[in-house]
Amino acid sequence: xxxxxxxxxxxxxxxxxxxxxxxxxxxxxxxxxxxxxxxxxxxxxxxxxxxxxxxxxxxxxxxxxxxxxxxxxxxxxxxxxxxxxxxxxxxxxxxxxxxxxxxxxxxxxxxxxxxxxxx
Numbered sequence: 001x002x003x004x005x006x007x008x009x010x011x012x013x014x015x016x017x018x019x020x021x022x023x024x025x026x027x028x029x030x031x032x033x034x035x036x037x038x039x040x041x042x043x044x045x046x047x048x049x050x051x052x053x054x055x056x057x058x059x060x061x062x063x064x065x066x067x068x069x070x071x072x073x074x075x076x077x078x079x080x081x082x083x084x085x086x087x088x089x090x091x092x093x094x095x096x097x098x099x100x101x102x103x104x105x106x107x108x109x110x111x112x113x114x115x116x117x118x119x
Contacts, residue, residue: 001091001117002036004053013064015075015098022068028075028098029107030060034083035091035117051087059086072096072110080114091115 009030016022034051041050060079069075076094083092097109 002039002042004032004034004036004051006030006032006034006053006057009057009060011061011064013075014068015070015072016101017070021101026098026101028064028072028096029109030079030097031093031095031111032056032060032079032083033093034087034089035115037088037090051083051089056083056087072098072108073112076110076112077114080112084115089115091117 009032010027011030012025012027014022014025015028016026034056036050038049059082063078063082064075067078069078076096079096080092080094083089091113092115093111093113095109095111097107099107101108
């Protein structure tokens with residue numbers, strides 16, 4: 001399986017369990033790995049045969065502007081669902097990182113995989 005990856009995508013969103021976390025948008029960081037449904041783009045060299053990563057980033061930003069979450073696990077699940085349903089990815093790996101949210105801890109996050117990745 002061919003995989004598109006996006007690293008350190010910064011997005012503003014309201015997230016958190018505690019009231020103080022939800023007072024203002026926070027910057028979160030996303031790492032995405034997206035399985036491409038076929039090898040066709042390698043042969044055709046046509047953007048229409050692949051998953052357009054620029055559009056993925058636009059959709060994720062729009063999603064996180066419109067929807068807010070308490071848990072990063074729920075946020076990661078929603079992103080995975082969006083990518084699989086809207087872009088037809090057979091497999092996706094989503095890592096969500098909150099930056100500097102705890103004293104003395106640089107990053108806190110979660111990573112999920114959804115779908116089937118051929119071995």
